[in-house]
Amino acid sequence: MLDIRFIKENPELVQDHAKKKGYTVNIAELLELYAISVELGQKQDALREEKNSLSANQSGGRPSDEVIERGRAIRDEIQQNDEAALAATKAYQDILWQIPNTMQPDVPVGGEEDSVEIKTWGEKTSGAIDHLDFAVKRDWVDFERGAKVAGAKFYYLKGDLALLENAITQFALHLVLTKGFTYMTVPALVNTKTATGTGFTPRSSDQSDEYFIEGEDLTLIATAEIPITGYHADEIIDEAALPLFYVGYSPSFRKEAGTYGKHARGLFRVHQFNKLEMYAFTTPDQSLEVHEKILAIEEEIWQAIGIPYHIINIASGDLGAPASKKYDLEYWSPVDDMYRELTSASNCTDFQARNLNIRVRRSETGNVETLHTLNGTAVSLARSLVAIIEHYQNPDGTLRVPAVLQPYMGGREIL
RNA sequence: GGAGGGGUCGCAUAGUGGUUUAGUGCACCGGUCUUGAAAACCGGAGUGGGGCAACUCACCGAGAGUUCGAAUCUCUCCCCCUCCGCCA
Numbered sequence: 359m360l361d362i363r364f365i366k367e368n369p370e371l372v373q374d375h376a377k378k379k380g381y382t383v384n385i386a387e388l389l390e391l392y393a394i395s396v397e398l399g400q401k402q403d404a405l406r407e408e409k410n411s412l413s414a415n416q417s418g419g420r421p422s423d424e425v426i427e428r429g430r431a432i433r434d435e436i437q438q439n440d441e442a443a444l445a446a447t448k449a450y451q452d453i454l455w456q457i458p459n460t461m462q463p464d465v466p467v468g469g470e471e472d473s474v475e476i477k478t479w480g481e482k483t484s485g486a487i488d489h490l491d492f493a494v495k496r497d498w499v500d501f502e503r504g505a506k507v508a509g510a511k512f513y514y515l516k517g518d519l520a521l522l523e524n525a526i527t528q529f530a531l532h533l534v535l536t537k538g539f540t541y542m543t544v545p546a547l548v549n550t551k552t553a554t555g556t557g558f559t560p561r562s563s564d565q566s567d568e569y570f571i572e573g574e575d576l577t578l579i580a581t582a583e584i585p586i587t588g589y590h591a592d593e594i595i596d597e598a599a600l601p602l603f604y605v606g607y608s609p610s611f612r613k614e615a616g617t618y619g620k621h622a623r624g625l626f627r628v629h630q631f632n633k634l635e636m637y638a639f640t641t642p643d644q645s646l647e648v649h650e651k652i653l654a655i656e657e658e659i660w661q662a663i664g665i666p667y668h669i670i671n672i673a674s675g676d677l678g679a680p681a682s683k684k685y686d687l688e689y690w691s692p693v694d695d696m697y698r699e700l701t702s703a704s705n706c707t708d709f710q711a712r713n714l715n716i717r718v719r720r721s722e723t724g725n726v727e728t729l730h731t732l733n734g735t736a737v738s739l740a741r742s743l744v745a746i747i748e749h750y751q752n753p754d755g756t757l758r759v760p761a762v763l764q765p766y767m768g769g770r771e772i773l
Numbered sequence: 774g775g776a777g778g779g780g781u782c783g784c785a786u787a788g789u790g791g792u793u794u795a796g797u798g799c800a801c802c803g804g805u806c807u808u809g810a811a812a813a814c815c816g817g818a819g820u821g822g823g824g825c826a827a828c829u830c831a832c833c834g835a836g837a838g839u840u841c842g843a844a845u846c847u848c849u850c851c852c853c854c855u856c857c858g859c860c861a
Contacts (some may be wrong), residue, residue, distance in 0.1 A: 400823060403830040413791065413842040429841030
């Protein structure tokens, strides 16, 4: 969520950015409800002050009937006001939670088609066999048995393709580790507080993309970003420790309801995939630079593997609530003759951190402030396999192994 | 899952209804002393909200309750420890 005081000082800005992101929120109503909440809170505080002074004057034994009578009256009044005060607080907070993060000045305004290409790398080629046809012929992937065992869009990876997935993970992990990241594995299920704090919709929402465990306060993670964000919840981190870099490996679960249109075939969009995710906790003044660093690592990975791509600066309408700016790395698909999303890097500034109460203690002043969080995909495995099959296939049905992955495939050059 | 024991301001602890809006030790910051440091002594210091400020409110795992008054009593839940059960 945003800082209510920031909203109070910049109502037009917040309203404008929310609109550009495609969110319908009423800032004027929010501020009105907030004012009511503060006013009721002040009233309660005054009553509590009197209550405290009454009991502070007692030194043991039973106070006079008068004092008890006054105490009862105060207690009842506090209780009566409490309902309205809590309702007012909830009313403004309900709106506050719906307000998306503000954006950085260089975010393009508009919908998906307004995202701006800022860089291209590699050669666009054309004409390749669809990854699913290619892989099924080699008995490398089995969606039919996935459906039998779990449901549509679940799958098995088999043999060399499963081994290649492991090789990609190992290669990317070792590369990221040279950049100062700490490797962690994470809980694949998280509680509601962690999921919603990271910016994912709760169980109650019909738009939720997450799977929920019935009868438990548990959500299957859609990305390791969720448990890593929660890792430092309710902590105050010394400035000297920042930036903190983590790289987490986890399965990712997504319902992907209503996305059965284009590009739904095969491994590109599935209900479960493995992912290696980079994550950073930074001071507010470090996050812009770290965002570029994370993007640079993503580029380094995909240049090393040898997949042509471009980088786009995601337009406002496609950013989502938590991100203040987002880069996508889209690889060039010689099957579809278009770019398709492969990885993503977001600067969520203090939006997630405020939800989960993650702060930094400044070295010089000792002041405490909300820190910044960033996340970026190192490799998203199912999609990585699609890209590699499309670009490294041979006409005879064999697959070349990208040179940097060969050490992780026992030196094999052809699969 | 069962039984028992616990969760207190960074760490360690005191506190079983009213000068506790939480004491003490360690660590931390400032000062005295010292050539400098250590030690000793003096003082300061939690997080969040409201207020221009003085100041004030909330927070002792979370929530609810009893009471004029709750860290302290009651209930529910969460987490940790020990033992048992189950199990990679």
